[in-house]
Amino acid sequence: MAKVVAISGYKPSELGLFQKNHPAISFIKLAIRRELERFLEEGLEWVIISGQLGTELWAAEVVFELQQLHPELQLGLITPFLNQEENWNEQNKELYESVLIGADFVxxxxxxxxxxxxxxxxxxxxxxxxxxxxxxxYDHEKEGGPKYLYETAQKYKENHPYDLRLFGFYDLQIIVEESQQDQY
Structure with missing residues (x-):
């Protein structure tokens, strides 16, 4: 039973997503939501992120949505170092600030x-x-930043009971196709 779930993945630049309202983001958020809903059924209490742009901040937005139905769900924002956002553009800083304000632990x-x-x-x-x-x-076909966390998690799993759940581009394609079918 997972009480605490960490979430990470690609940054927008690794995906070529440079607009905050790009349609692909809604499918990424839906994939995150589906995983979190499974964990909520098992007693999930905390989601932790490091506040990276992309997957992690989108996950925070999903947590905020889920808190409407599950007020017991909490978000922890634990950065690797101070002021990670200081060189970000204003739009990214605003999103980060909104996540900081909404987080239950920073x-x-x-x-x-x-x-x-x-x-x-x-x-x-x-x-x-x-x-x-x-x-x-993370998708093995497109390495990028998540590769390092994936490899560390694989090593960690060798000696610890740990639930590693990946979703990649094939999973997103299925979500896109399902949503297109739902429209007809």
């Missing part, structure tokens, strides 16, 4: 500004140790 793992990739590795390990499951938007 903290930073290293308590310092960005120093190097080690902070991301530390964040990946922290997330695996502090959660029961990981929902990861």
């Amino acid at each position: 903290d930073s793992i290293t308590k310092k500004k960005y120093e190097g990739p080690w902070q991301f590795r530390l964040k990946n390990q922290f997330f695996l140790e502090k959660s029961d499951a990981l929902i990861l938007f």
Whole structure:
């Protein structure tokens, strides 16, 4: 039974999604929602993210929607380092700020500004140790940033009971096709 679920995946730039209202985002959010609803049936209490642009902030928006039906569901935003958003554009900063305001818990793992990739590795390990499951938007055909968390999770699973749930582009294609069928 997963009480705490971490969520991560691709950033918008890795997907070529540069508009916040791109239709693909709604299908990504639907995939996240379906996974979270399964976990909610099993007693999910917390979702944790590191606040990265893309999958993680979209997941936060899904959590906020689900909180309307499940007020007990909580969101933790735990960044790898301080001020990760300082070089983002205004639109991305606004989205990040809205997630910060809505989160039930906010903290930073290293308590310092960005120093190097080690902070991301530390964040990946922290997330695996502090959660029961990981929902990861990752496809083996398109590696990108999620590859590192995926590989760390695979190693972690060798010695720990851990629920790793991936969804990729094929899963999104099925969701698109289902929604098109629903329209007819």
